[in-house]
Amino acid sequence: MTESLIGLACMLLLAFLRLPIALSMGVVGVVGYAYMRGWNWAPAFAMAQTQAYETGRNYALSVVPLFILMGNLVTRAGMSQELYRAAYAFIGHLRGGLAMATIVGCAGFGAICGSSIATAATFAKVAYPSMKQFGYSDRLAAGAIASGGTLGILIPPSTIMVIYGIMTGTSIGKLFAAGVLPGILATVLLCFAVQWVTWRDPKAGPRGERLTWKQRFDTLDGVGWFAAVGVAVVGAAQLGWLPADDAAVLGAIAVFALSLIFKGITSVIALFTLVMGGIYGGVFTAVEGAGVGAFGALIFALARRSLTWQALYASLVESARTTSMLFLILIGALMFAEFVNITSMPSDLKAFVKGLGVSPVVVVGAIMVFYVLLGTAMEELSMILLTVPIFFPLVVSLGVDPIWFGILIVVVVEIGLISPPVGMNLFVLNTLLPQVGTRTIFRGVLPFITADIVRLAILVAFPIISLYLPSLMK
Amino acid sequence: MLFYFVSAPEHKWERQADAVLGIAASILLGCMMLLTFADVVARYLLNWPIRGGFEITELLLLVLIFAGLPLVSHADEHVTMDFIDRMLPARLVVPWMRMMHAICAAIMFFLAWQVWIKAGRVYGDTTQVLEIIAGPFVYFMSVMLAVTALVHSFKVFAPVAPRGPIGTT
Numbered sequence: 351m352t353e354s355l356i357g358l359a360c361m362l363l364l365a366f367l368r369l370p371i372a373l374s375m376g377v378v379g380v381v382g383y384a385y386m387r388g389w390n391w392a393p394a395f396a397m398a399q400t401q402a403y404e405t406g407r408n409y410a411l412s413v414v415p416l417f418i419l420m421g422n423l424v425t426r427a428g429m430s431q432e433l434y435r436a437a438y439a440f441i442g443h444l445r446g447g448l449a450m451a452t453i454v455g456c457a458g459f460g461a462i463c464g465s466s467i468a469t470a471a472t473f474a475k476v477a478y479p480s481m482k483q484f485g486y487s488d489r490l491a492a493g494a495i496a497s498g499g500t501l502g503i504l505i506p507p508s509t510i511m512v513i514y515g516i517m518t519g520t521s522i523g524k525l526f527a528a529g530v531l532p533g534i535l536a537t538v539l540l541c542f543a544v545q546w547v548t549w550r551d552p553k554a555g556p557r558g559e560r561l562t563w564k565q566r567f568d569t570l571d572g573v574g575w576f577a578a579v580g581v582a583v584v585g586a587a588q589l590g591w592l593p594a595d596d597a598a599v600l601g602a603i604a605v606f607a608l609s610l611i612f613k614g615i616t617s618v619i620a621l622f623t624l625v626m627g628g629i630y631g632g633v634f635t636a637v638e639g640a641g642v643g644a645f646g647a648l649i650f651a652l653a654r655r656s657l658t659w660q661a662l663y664a665s666l667v668e669s670a671r672t673t674s675m676l677f678l679i680l681i682g683a684l685m686f687a688e689f690v691n692i693t694s695m696p697s698d699l700k701a702f703v704k705g706l707g708v709s710p711v712v713v714v715g716a717i718m719v720f721y722v723l724l725g726t727a728m729e730e731l732s733m734i735l736l737t738v739p740i741f742f743p744l745v746v747s748l749g750v751d752p753i754w755f756g757i758l759i760v761v762v763v764e765i766g767l768i769s770p771p772v773g774m775n776l777f778v779l780n781t782l783l784p785q786v787g788t789r790t791i792f793r794g795v796l797p798f799i800t801a802d803i804v805r806l807a808i809l810v811a812f813p814i815i816s817l818y819l820p821s822l823m824k
Numbered sequence: 825m826l827f828y829f830v831s832a833p834e835h836k837w838e839r840q841a842d843a844v845l846g847i848a849a850s851i852l853l854g855c856m857m858l859l860t861f862a863d864v865v866a867r868y869l870l871n872w873p874i875r876g877g878f879e880i881t882e883l884l885l886l887v888l889i890f891a892g893l894p895l896v897s898h899a900d901e902h903v904t905m906d907f908i909d910r911m912l913p914a915r916l917v918v919p920w921m922r923m924m925h926a927i928c929a930a931i932m933f934f935l936a937w938q939v940w941i942k943a944g945r946v947y948g949d950t951t952q953v954l955e956i957i958a959g960p961f962v963y964f965m966s967v968m969l970a971v972t973a974l975v976h977s978f979k980v981f982a983p984v985a986p987r988g989p990i991g992t993t
Contacts, residue, residue, distance in 0.1 A: 358891050367911070368924050370902035373931050402935060403962060405884040409878050415853055415888060416860065599868045611901040634864055637881070641860025648857070666850035667895070673853075674892030729903050772906075 352480075354695035354740070356405040357382040361686065361764070363738070371732040372682035379685030384693050393471035396780045406667040406675065409637065410516055415673040416640030417507045420625075420647045421463035422665040427651035429618050430472040433458040436569035436615045436726070440482070442558030448484055449494035449555050450541045452477040456498030457537040460505035462647070464512070466767055467811040470775045472634025474782040488556040488786045489794035490547050496775040496791065497540055497798035500764035502824070505533035506626055510760055512679065514734065517687075519741050520752045521634040523629045524820035528753045529760065531815050536805055539609035544802040561744065572612025576620055579604045589666065606646065610653045621646050630823060678822045696743045703744060714755065715810055717741055718762055722803070724768025730774070734759055758809060763800045768795045825941040838898075846896050852888040854883055876953035883951075883961055897928070899973040918984055925979040932973035939966040 365373035376398070384394035405411070436453035444450065452473055459469050468636055475496050481491040503510050506526030515522040548555040583601035586798070588591045593601070609617040622670050625643040628634045634642065651657040657665075690696065703713055724733055740761070745755050767775045770792040781793050809815055860875060867873040879928060909917050943966055947959030 366907060367922065368904050369927060370904050377931060395938055395941075402939055403886075403942055403946070403965070406889050406965065407961075408884045408885070412856060412860070412881050415885070416857060419853060419857060576910060583869045596868075635866075638860055638864045641857055642864055644857045645861040663847075663850055666853050667846040669847035670846070670853050670888060670892040671895050671899065671901060674849075674889050675896045677889045677908060678893065678896070681901060701968050709887065711947070713851070729905065732903060744866050821928045 351693070351695050351698040352502050353382065354690050354693040357686070357689060357693075358736075365732075367748070370678075371729060373701035375679075375682035375686040375732070375736060378683070379687070379689045380522055382689035382693065383685075385790070386689065388770075390515055397688050398685060399484070402681055402690065405681045405684055406451055408516075409582065411677075412682075413512050413637045413640045414509065416637070416644045417464045417509060417512065418672050419665065419669040420507070420640065421465045421468050422669050423647035423657070424459075424462045424618075424621070425468050425472050426661045426665055427647065427654055428461065428656045429650075430459050430469075430476045432569070432613075432615045433618060434473070434476045434480070438558060439561050439566040440571045444522060445552065445557055446490070446544040446555035447558050448477070448481045448486060449490050449544040449547075450560075450578065452481070452491075453496045453498040453501070453537055453540045453544065457501045457505055457533060458618055460501040460533065461626075462504070462507075462618055462643075463502050464507040466500045466502040466764065467774055467778055469502030470778050471782060473498060473732055475577055476487055478783060484558055484607065485556055487794075488553070488790050490544070490554045492779050492783065492786050492791045492796070493547070493794035493796075493798045494540075494544060496768045496773070496795050497802065499775045499778070500767050500802075501533060501536055502535055504757075504760050504764060506530065507640070507763065508760065509676070510731065510734065512550070512762055513632075513754060514515050514738065514756045514759060515636075515677070517680075517683075517735070518752055518756070519759045519821075520600075520756055521705060521759040523564065523632075523639075524823055525756050526636075526751050527630055528627060528674075528757050528816045529821040530758055530811055530819055532761070534576070534804070535763075535801070535808065535815060539801040539805050540798060547797050561576065569614060570616065571614040572608060572616040573619070574722045575608050575612065576616050579608065580623075591630060598631060602642075608648065608661050609646075609650055615656055617650050620649065622711040632823070658686040666752075666800060679735060683732070683739075686736065687739035690739050695740060699740065699744050700747050701749070710750050713809065714750060714758065715744060717745070717756055718806060718810060721759070721762035722765055722769075722806075725762055727772060728766075729772075730763040730766040735762060751817060752814060753820055754813045754816045758806070761802070761809060765799060768793070768799060768802070842895060842898055849888055849891045849895065849957065854885050856884045856888065859884070879951040879954055879956065883956065886961055887964060890965045892988055893968055893979055894971045894975050897932075897972050897979075902928075918968075920986070922980045925976045927950065929973045929976035929980070932976060934972060936966050936969035939969055942966075 360783045361374050362379040380394050380398050383617045384391045389395050434451060434455040437454040438448065441450050441454065455477065456469050459472065463469055466523050477495060478491055498810055506529045508529060511525040511529065513521055514520065515525050543557065584596045587597040603648055605624055608618050621643065624646060625639045626640065629636055629639040692728050729815065746752060767773050770776060776791050776795065777785065780788055828886060850985065859881060863877040910918055939962060941961035943959060947957070950956060971992040972981045987990070
């Protein structure tokens with residue numbers, strides 16, 4: 351136990367001294383491993399070699415670059431603009447309606463993009479000018495964009511779910527399915543936060559203009575055709591005209607074709623249904639889903655003529671860089687995990703918690719409090735990679751569902767992303783909207799952090815919200 | 825909020841080297857996407873899965889990650905914690921950063937050396953279906969780690985400019 355804690359302290363010290371977090375974890379992992387083997391360096395070096403090589407050469411992990419690429423392509427395809435416009439058409443006339451439209455738009459964007467930073471960044475460009483035009487307060491506007499952005503990693507696809515799934519051997523498809531209902535809950539609670547802000551100060555979020563029902567449904571151009579395809583596919587499979595797999599593939603092709611004709615938000619729905627429906631229904635694996643999603647995003651972006659060669663190159667190279675950066679952190683974290691696993695920490699921790707005799711929910715709750723606090727100061731992905739090898743065996747031994755725990759982890763990451771002083775989404779807004787001061791952003795997110803903490807409590811108390819959809823999967 | 829200090833690309837050769845690796849990485853990622861998509865289509869529509877497709881994807885991923893690594897280091901995109909920048913006296917921030925680059929370079933050289941050894945050990949290993957020899961790919965990893973180390977060594981001396989932190993999620 352002591353060795354692990356000293357190792358953890360050394361790692362945090364190195365990171366604090368500004369060594370990249372990936373290297374801090376790797377160095378402590380290798381040195382600690384050698385120490386545990388009686389200062390024998392040969393096995394420690396062999397461990398480092400294996401982790402570097404095997405992690406890079408892992409088919410399951412190729413899902414990471416492909417989903418990142420999909421997110422980067424849809425970000426450049428202008429889909430966020432259409433999502434925002436559609437959400438605005440339906441709820442913009444309510445009090446605080448534009449802020450709620452931002453959150454709903456973010457939720458929709460989260461369904462095709464697995465990054466919260468990309469979601470926040472794209473909505474800062476799309477929604478902020480429109481909110482300013484209607485006289486929204488900077489606090490409400492910044493809070494809505496920053497917190498809405500975090501929906502990007504809860505609603506599938508999600509980079510953090512993929513990494514958690516691979517690290518712990520949990521099904522990525524089931525994690526994705528598990529994120530849907532908590533994502534809807536999150537959207538509703540964030541809208542309540544908007545309502546609370548405008549109830550306190552109605553001038554913070556005035557009403558937008560009311561559109562006619564015809565104008566509203568115009569933003570859903572083509573939705574009937576997509577629905578018809580859906581009914582045809584399900585019907586053909588149910589009535590036994592076609593094998594289910596063939597029906598699904600034909601449906602996918604029809605969806606592709608329709609998306610080339612209709613360019614509204616229906617193509618967002620189509621892309622989500624194609625990728626997530628395919629994974630959920632077992633038509634393809636998560637890797638294949640990511641490949642299909644990235645290719646679909648490319649086709650959609652080309653169809654909208656919003657993708658120049660330069661933008662395509664930028665999407666690809668940016669995705670490649672993000673991939674390398676993430677994998678270096680992953681390799682470092684796995685080296686650290688190898689060290690922790692040969693110390694007595696995992697079993698000591700299990701014995702300690704069992705000795706306390708408290709129920710698993712209390713343990714999970716305590717871990718979540720720890721994460722929320724640590725997330726205010728630490729970079730979230732590193733926090734998860736560093737601590738999951740320690741906590742995961744513990745919670746599994748207590749009979750906690752790994753999928754539920756994964757969803758809770760995503761939620762604490764979301765909270766960390768908008769917690770001052772180092773929340774990444776706040777920084778994104780600070781960079782993209784320099785006219786809004788840092789203090790305004792910090793104060794603006796507070797009601798939304800409160801809503802997120804309420805959501806975390808609800809999800810801890812009712813695991814069924816996370817586990818219902820995955821339980822229906824094959 | 826505070827900004828990091830990162831080196832500013834000044835030289836033409838720096839931008840050219842960046843572009844070469846960037847294009848290579850883009851092509852690899854593009855191929856990975858097309859291959860995965862084609863594999864799904866071929867399997868369902870033609871009942872003819874691409875032979876050894878997943879092995880190629882694996883190797884593409886390996887090459888992609890390590891080809892991208894020098895780019896990440898060059899763009900200073902590794903995730904770091906920035907508290908120390910606020911605590912050090914302003915005149916020490918940049919020298920401190922240079923010292924950390926020197927340490928990163930040492931670690932990267934060490935990894936390059938270790939992977940080089942690994943490459944010798946697994947050289948003749950082949951993939952199951954297509955029987956591709958692993959060796960050249962592992963040597964490539966090692967070379968790219970060494971290039972990354974050189975980038976960090978270069979940054980010990982390169983001029984600097986401010987920039988914000990990097991997000992992972």
